[in-house]
Amino acid sequence: MNYRVLDAGSIVEYISNVKSVMDYFGSDEIRADEIGDGNLNYVYKISSIVNPQKALIAKQAVPFLRCVGEDFLLSRERMTYEIRALQKFYAIFPSFIPKIHYASEEMSLVVMDYLGSHIIMRKGLIKSVKYKNFSEHISTYIAATLFYTSSLYLSSSDKRELIGSFNSNTELCKLTEDLVFSFAFMEHETNDNINVKDNQEAKKLFADMEFKERVLELKYKFMTQSDALVHGDLHTGSIMINEKDTYVIDPEFAFVGPFGFDVGALLANLANNYIHHSVVTKDKDFQEWLLVTIREVLEKFGEKFLNFWKEHRNSALLVEGYLDDSTLQNYKERFIKNILRESVGFAGCKMARRVYGVAGVAEIRGIENPDLRAEAEKMALKIAREFVIKHDKIESVDEILEIIKNAG
Ligand code: ADP
Ligand code: SR1
Ligand code: MG
Numbered sequence: 001m002n003y004r005v006l007d008a009g010s011i012v013e014y015i016s017n018v019k020s021v022m023d024y025f026g027s028d029e030i031r032a033d034e035i036g037d038g039n040l041n042y043v044y045k046i047s048s049i050v051n052p053q054k055a056l057i058a059k060q061a062v063p064f065l066r067c068v069g070e071d072f073l074l075s076r077e078r079m080t081y082e083i084r085a086l087q088k089f090y091a092i093f094p095s096f097i098p099k100i101h102y103a104s105e106e107m108s109l110v111v112m113d114y115l116g117s118h119i120i121m122r123k124g125l126i127k128s129v130k131y132k133n134f135s136e137h138i139s140t141y142i143a144a145t146l147f148y149t150s151s152l153y154l155s156s157s158d159k160r161e162l163i164g165s166f167n168s169n170t171e172l173c174k175l176t177e178d179l180v181f182s183f184a185f186m187e188h189e190t191n192d193n194i195n196v197k198d199n200q201e202a203k204k205l206f207a208d209m210e211f212k213e214r215v216l217e218l219k220y221k222f223m224t225q226s227d228a229l230v231h232g233d234l235h236t237g238s239i240m241i242n243e244k245d246t247y248v249i250d251p252e253f254a255f256v257g258p259f260g261f262d263v264g265a266l267l268a269n270l271a272n273n274y275i276h277h278s279v280v281t282k283d284k285d286f287q288e289w290l291l292v293t294i295r296e297v298l299e300k301f302g303e304k305f306l307n308f309w310k311e312h313r314n315s316a317l318l319v320e321g322y323l324d325d326s327t328l329q330n331y332k333e334r335f336i337k338n339i340l341r342e343s344v345g346f347a348g349c350k351m352a353r354r355v356y357g358v359a360g361v362a363e364i365r366g367i368e369n370p371d372l373r374a375e376a377e378k379m380a381l382k383i384a385r386e387f388v389i390k391h392d393k394i395e396s397v398d399e400i401l402e403i404i405k406n407a408g
Contacts, residue, residue, distance in 0.1 A: 001106050003076065005062050008032045011044055014109075015058065020102050021046075021111050024056060032058070037120075038237070038250065039067040039359055040078070045114060055114040056101060061252070062108075067359070074171055078252045079108035081169040085254035086110065088229060089141075092148050096141040096248050098240075115247055118240040122362060125236060125273045128286040135296035137246035138239070142262050143304035149229035149256070151316040152309055159316055163226055163256045172253045173223075176232065180349055181219035184357025185212055191356050192365070201378060202356050211352075214388045218345045225258040232257065234265040235350075235361070236273070259339045263301060264346025269361070270294050271351060271383055271404050276363035278408045279376040291401050298343075298397045302336045341394050348387025351380050382407045 006014055011032045015021050028048035036043035042062060047055035061079035065072040083103040090097040098113040124131065151159050183190050186206050196202040205211070231238065232253025240247045274290045277283045309332060313320040323331065354361045355377045364380055367373035386403045394400060 001104065003107055006042075006058075006060055006107075006109070008034055008044060011046070011058055011060070014107075015046060015102075015111070018102050018111070021056065024101060025054065028054065036066070039065065040074070040252065041066055046111070047114075053116070055116060056111050057098070057114045058109060058111045060107070060109045074175075076108040078169065078172050079110065080105045081166055081172070081254050082250070082252035083110050084165055085229065085231065085251035086112070088149070089145050089231075089248065089251065093141060093144045096137060096246060098247055098249060115240045115249075118242045118245070118247060120237055121239040121241045122236040122269070122273070124241060125270075125290075126276060126362060128277065128281065128283050130286070130289050131241050131243070131246070133244065134241065134246055135293050135300060138248075138266065139297050139300035139304055141246070141248055142234075142266070143301050143308060146228040146230070146259055146262070147305055147308040150227055150259070152318070153312050153315050156316040162229060166229065166255045169232075169253070169255045172232070173255055173257075176253060177219060177223060179357055179359070180353045181215055181222065184353040184355070185215060190358040192358070192360060196356050199356075201374070201381065205352070205356070205381060208385070211385050211388055214345070214391075215349055215352075218342075218349055218388070218391075221258050221342065222261065222346075226256045227259040228256065229254060230257045230259075230261045231265075232261065234262040236266075236269040237361075258342060258346070260342030260344075260346050263298070263339065263343035265350055266297060267294060267343060267347035267400070268350035268354075270297070271347065272354065272361050272363045272380060274404055275376050275379045275383075275407075276367075279372050279379065280367060291404065294404070295397050295401060298340060298400070302340065305339075306332055306336060337395075340397075341391050344387050344394050344400055345391030348384040348389075348391065351387065352384035355380050355384075379407045 012030055015030065025048055028050055030046055031049055032044040032046050034042060035045045040061070042060050044058045045055055046058050061076040063073060063076045064070045065074045083105060086097055086100055090100065098115060100110060100112050102111040121131070147153055149162060154162065179190070231248065231251045232255055233250065234248070238248060238250045240249055270290055270293060274287055277287050277290070354364060364373065364376045367376055383404055
C-alpha cells in the first residue's frame with residue numbers, strides 16, 4: 001500500500017477494507033469525523049452510524065506539522081515510532097495504553113480504542129478535577145515502561161536492538177532538542193514573539209548564562225543518554241483520564257533516552273497547573289491536591305522501580321553475586337536519587353520552554369488577562385530556573401515541593 005494522505009471521506013473507504021477494524025464494527029456502516037486538537041497529526045473518530053457509541057480512533061501522520069501547515073515539513077515516519085512505542089508499552093502494561101486494532105507503518109496510520117468516557121487530563125486539571133487513582137496509575141506506568149526497557153532488565157543485545165528500532169526517530173528528537181532546550185531561551189522566529197517584544201523578563205531569560213549553561217548540560221544528557229524507552233512527550237495533554245482509569249497516548253516522540261525525561265515532563269506539567277491555580281483560580285484546595293499528587297507520583301515511582309529491580313537480579317548491567325547486599329542497596333538508592341535529580345532538571349527545561357517558546361500550555365499561554373499571564377510566566381520561570389540550577393543537589397521530594405510553593 002503506497003502512502004497517501006487520507007481525509008474524512010477516504011479514511012472510511014480505506015478502513016472498510018481493513019478486516020481487523022471491520023470485525024469490530026460488524027456489518028454497521030461507518031463514518032469519520034476529524035477530532036484532533038494536537039499539534040502534529042490528524043485524528044479521526046470512526047463511528048458506527050446506527051450505534052454512534054461504537055467507535056474507534058484512527059490517527060494518521062502527514063508529512064508536515066499540522067499546527068503550522070504544509071510549509072513546515074516534518075516527515076510522516078514519526079508514526080512508525082508511535083506505533084512501535086504503543087505496541088511496546090502495551091506489551092509491558094496493557095491497562096494504560098489504548099488497544100491497537102490496526103497499524104500500518106506504510107500508511108503512517110494507527111487505529112485504536114476510542115476513549116469516549118475519558119478526557120485529556122490537562123482539561124480536567126484546569127477545571128480542578130481531582131483524579132484519585134492518577135498517582136498510583138502513572139507511577140506504575142512510568143516505573144514499568146522505564147525499568148522493562150532498560151539495561152537493568154534487558155540483555156545487552158536486546159537493549160541494543162531496542163535502541164536500533166527507535167534510533168531513527170531523528171526529526172522528533174531534533175524538534176525536542178531545538179524547542180525544549182534551545183530556541184525558547186534565545187531570540188528565535190518560532191517563539192511567541194508578540195509577547196517577547198519589549199518584555200524585560202524574556203530579555204532577562206535570554207541573557208541568563210548561568211541558567212542556559214545548565215540547560216546545555218541537560219540537553220547533552222537528552223542527546224546522549226540511552227537509559228530506557230521514553231514516551232518523549234509525557235505532558236498532561238498526552239494523558240486521557242477519568243475517575244477510574246488512566247491512559248497514555250501519543251508517544252510519537254519515543255526514543256531510548258534518559259530515565260528522567262518522562263518523570264520530568266509530568267512534574268513540569270503538574271507544576272504548570274499549580275501555577276494556573278495559584279494565579280487564576282486561587283483554588284488553594286486544588287493546589288494542595290497537586291502538591292500531594294506530585295509527591296505521590298515521585299515517591300511511588302521510585303518505590304515501584306526498585307520493586308521491579310528486586311525481582312530481576314540478572315541483566316545487561318548486573319550479574320547476581322557481583323555486589324554484596326548492602327553495597328547493592330546503596331547503589332540502587334543512589335541510582336533512584338539520580339533519576340529524581342535528572343527529572344527535576346528536565347522539568348525545569350520543560351517549564352521554561354512553555355513560557356516564550358512555540359506551543360505554550362493552556363494553563364499559562366491561555367490566560368487572557370495580560371497582567372495575570374505575566375504573573376504566571378514569572379512564576380513558571382522562577383520555578384524552572386531553580387529546578388535547572390539546583391537539580392543535581394536535590395536530596396528529597398520535600399525540596400522540590402518547597403521550590404514550587406515558594407514561587408508564588
Ligand atoms: P497529536 O499527535 O497531533 O498531538 P494526539 O495523539 O495528542 O495527537 O491526539 C489529538 C487529540 O485527539 C487528543 O488531544 C484527544 O482529544 C484525541 N484523541 C487521541 N487519541 C484518542 C483516543 N484513543 N480516544 C479518544 N480521543 C483521542
Ligand atoms: C511544534 S511541535 C511542539 C510541541 O508539541 C508536542 O506536543 C511537543 O511537546 C512539541 O515540542
Ligand atoms: Mg498530542
